[in-house]
Amino acid sequence: MTALESTSPSLAATSPAFTFSASTFQKLHPTEFFRKFASQGVRPDGRLLNAFRPTTVHYGVITTANGSAMVRIGGTTVVCGVKAEVAEPKLHTPDHGYFVPNVDLSPICSGAFRPGPPSAQAQVVSESIDRVLKESKVLDLKDLCIEEGKAVWALWVDVVCVSYDGNIYDAALTAVMAALANVRIRKPTYDEGVVKVSGAEDMNDDNSFKLKLARTPLSATFALFDTSLTVLADPNDSEESICDGSISVTLDEHGQLCAVSKVGAGSSSQSLLKQCIDRTRERATELRAIMSQQQQ
């Protein structure tokens, strides 16, 4: 990369040009550095403004879990494992099982995270995923009932981020949906207060079941840069740190919206939101193709 000049005209006339290397300039003025790229319609990592990073999905990466998946979006890698456990139902919903999504952003994935209780960001992502799954009724919780009032399946949906480079919501949601699609649970038998789950033989269609997913919501996140609200699809870590707003759209396979959120930055016109929804449709189709390709 060539050095970028940063100097005022009057200074240049009297003294030799004052130059930085590009990487120094990026460190000193990250926003200005990015603005120079954005004005040309590209981003420092070579992507166009509306381009997503290469995405891969792998199923069944954790053999001890009931279902699992690993998703990579550029430099962001997350692993999701689903563990089914027999549990007592909650008092007010005796015939409903339950699922508990949890996103873990530990110091493993980025120096920005501290060990200890989950950070605000991890909690917010967990909450968003929980709400999307619940509000758009992805799972019929009655399917998870073993014996009403006695025993139900509890699904522990744990997402661990292995490498953090922005856009954790898209990566986590994709991983959760892929892992749920990958889940296989042994058929239980209920007999007088005891739940028996069949033994060690391999799981097949006779002795186990898959989850019925009513829909598969997938999302696309866009960062809003500057007061001009330049839309950056799939922001990476450094882009997230200089943007103060984002738009996130979640869609199911029938083209119905499951969630739309716009936070931060100034007020954005409705046509901007519409643009993002349209772009999400394209992205979701690509993502679904990637997912189904891997599943076979």
Added chain:
Amino acid sequence: MSRLDRTRTSAHQLRPFFSSQNLLNRADGSAQFDFGGSSVLCSVVGPAEVKIRQEKLDKATIEVIARPLVGLPGVADKARERSIQETLEPLILSSLHPRTLVQIVVQTMKDDGCILSTAFNATILALLDAGIPLQSILGSVTCMIDSETNEILLDPTTEELARSKSTHVFVFDNKTSIAGSANKDQAKDQDQDQDSLEGAILYSDSTGIFTENEYFECAHAGFKAAQAVHGFIRTAVQKKLEKEYQQTQA
């Protein structure tokens, strides 16, 4: 069409507003805002001294703490804190008070649906009371789509929300609507550009199952209702100022 909430007759009717400013003695600003049976109390302290760890050299640190009605704060409260904080950050002229802290505490007092919207409106009133410099004011309204009638209901109660297909929280600032009478000429120009006038969205949070058209219909209904909230905030501030100025006017 009748609503589950018997006190209201139409789908787009909001519950009665109530507000009260300057009610906490030790805070720099405070306000309560009610949408019918939902009530939120908000306090603002600042610009105050900031911990070195939180200090920002070029602007004020904005901290939001959301407290639930009962029990300890949970994940949902954290999400609410984030929403309020990220929405206020571009609104507060934080560069005017660098190296300081603006702390906002949002306490739910009564919950009958639409707590996030109620909290947004309480927060803006508390910020106005505290005299924190703002780019504009905001107004928030929640709407939902009924799963049985497919109708858009504004400001739903908890009972109505149980029957929702999708819920939508919107926040609009008052910059895109017509501010003051002096701005009439500009308003005319904007009339041609319907899109910019019809509610640029400051914050939006929707979940459930809904179509694109439904979303923008909700945004439209929300924008209209937000005008009523803006108007109410203006009246609230006006009433407070009139009380302060009655000695000088006499």
Added chain:
Amino acid sequence: MTSITTDQDMEQTPGPNIVLPGDLLPPTASGLLEDGPTAPVIKLGPGLHPMDDDTITAVKAGVLKHSEIGNRWWVESNQRRYVAAAGESVIGVVVGKTVEHYKVDIGTAQPALLGVLAFEGATKRNKPNLNIGALLYCRISLANKDMEPELECMNPTTGKADGYGELKAGFVSKISLGLARRLLDPKSLVLRLLGQHISFEMATGMNGRVWIHSTSTKHTILICNAIKNSEYLDTQECATMVKNLVQKM
């Protein structure tokens, strides 16, 4: 405390001069429509801020005020937290001491600095010695958003104390900044009414602190209460309130 309730279809009639954040300064009134060297110069006071898009917007809720002298515009608003402004008189408490400065709490985000030599006639050999907890009436000599405010206890033009300095005895009470400004008005109603019955000394800081010294504690408390009570009363109510308080004594 003020409370209001309204129905949905309340009338939206903003008063002519009450502004909220986001309201634009009328471009016709301020001469902003004109351009070039003949355009009138406009001076902005507190509560108004030029935005990126070349408009002038109110940033606080209050009453828009205008002065023909110098075409000055500002928003008069009320708040409780003090933000330092140069030239204003304030009341502070010494909270720390270094070789060169006293640290004084004046209610701002950071404590203000008062140079040990910023007193009338102070020299390196002869300077006042203030203890932590001492109460001061002083003037802000320098206020900058990026730095701690600086104070002085003298009039900078004459070098005389002019009433600034340590406040001994008496009592300090916290009030809103708007009320403090109103008390500084020589025509202040509540002070005039109190003065008819009781004699007392007082100092009002723009930072919302008022110091009162009278012949007895009873009187001091009465004056404090009367001042605090007066904030949201009209002329008639204020007169009754003071009368009642004095009678009860």
